[in-house]
Amino acid sequence: MKRNLLIAAALALFATTAAVAQTVDVKANVPFTFTINRATLPAGEYSLKSMDEQGTALAIRNLNSRTANLVLSSSCRSPKSAGQTRLLFHRYGDHYFLSQIWMEGSDVGRELRPSAEEKEVAKDFSMQQVVLVAAKR
Helix, strand or coil: CHHHHHHHHHHHHHHHHHHHCCCCEEEEEECCCEEECCEEECCEEEEEEECCCCCCEEEEEECCCCEEEEEECEEEECCCCCCCCEEEEEEECCEEEEEEEECCCCCEEEECCCCHHHHHHHCCCCEEEEEEECEEC
């Protein structure tokens, strides 16, 4: 009886963990130069894809130049499911920083930590959020 209870608890924990993990596989046209970590990326067509099952490691590929950057992300939640797949950028003056990625139909997204550069730029400008609609692949 105790063993069955432990197995049931382990399966429930596994199912919860699997449901929380949000993998990313999107394509977006970004019309401005933006920054992730220490890399400044030009405007263009991008593919964003999870590199692991948890969605933590993300590959951000510029489809025009065929270059890629790897970044680490963390899970974030919203009170309601995303109505559209979208990328959220923080804008300070004319500096854009990728902040979050949301997949349509999910209340779990991926969030990138603010870089040292973003924190520095934030001292001189107020932050505005810019949302770009992306396409699921």
